[in-house]
Amino acid sequence: MPEGTEKKPSRIQMRNRSLILDAALDVFSVHGFRGTTLDQIAEAAGLSKPNILYYFSGKEEIHVTLLNQLMETWLDPLVEMDADGDPLEELLAYVQRKLDMARDLPRESRLFAGEIIQGAPRMLPHLEAGLKPLFDEKCAVIQRWINEGKLAPVDPRHLVFSIWSTTQHYADFDTQVRVLMGGDPHDSARQYLVQLFSRLLTP
Known part of the structure; x- marks a missing residue:
């Protein structure tokens, strides 16, 4: 093999790595980082613990890998907000994407919520280098729309926080929501949030 080149992983290696990450996502999302063990991940993946350690040095590397993969997905809905679009339509579309x-x-x-609640010990660099500049950029866009009279005056930062909290609630408290509503809340949640933010933001 030429010096400086790395051997590509086989299909089996790629499959097992994907299997481990998917199983770990299940376990971490239920038990959190501290409550998760490699034995739990191995059992969920249907692999042995030594097999897990062949691909990852430990649960922290697995957790960090999942967070790294998640960050781009997490930012995408905000990235798609078009500064040249209709302000209300753009914000309502953002609400829909988050929902x-x-x-x-x-x-x-x-x-994501579990990592933030713990103080983001493994994700803080991503928040500072990825989320913060994007957040500032989009808040500046919203403030410009407000200054132009296209939106009602609100604090753009708290507006974005409100969108995050009202939409993510349906994931983080899914069991409670389904018990209280007796089924899938997605359609009625969309109608409610569109009405809520339309009234808030219409000049």
């Missing part, structure tokens, strides 16, 4: 994410990626949502 869809809560429905489609509940494990990822709980993984």
Whole structure:
């Protein structure tokens, strides 16, 4: 093998690595980082603990790998907000994307929430280098829309926080929501949040 080149992983290695990460996502989203063990991940993956350690040095590397993969997905809905679009339409579309994410990626949502609740010990660099500049950029866009009279005056930062909290609630508290509502809340949640933010933001 030429010097400086790395051997590509086999299909079996790629499959096992994906299997481990998917199983770990299940376990971390339920038990959190501290409550998760390699034995639990191995059992969920249907692999031996030594097999897990062949691919990852320990549960922290698995956790960090999942968080790294998650960050781009987590930022995408905000990235898609178009500064040249209609302000109300852009913000309501953002609400819809975040609500869809809560429905489609509940494990990822709980993984993210658990990391933040712990003080983001493994994700803080991503928040500072990735989320913070994007957050500042989009808040500046929202403030410009407000200054132009296209949106009602609100604090853009708290507006984004409100969108996060109202949409992510449906992932992090999914069991409670389904018990209280007697089924899938997605459609009625969308109608309610569109109404809520339309009234808040219409000048």
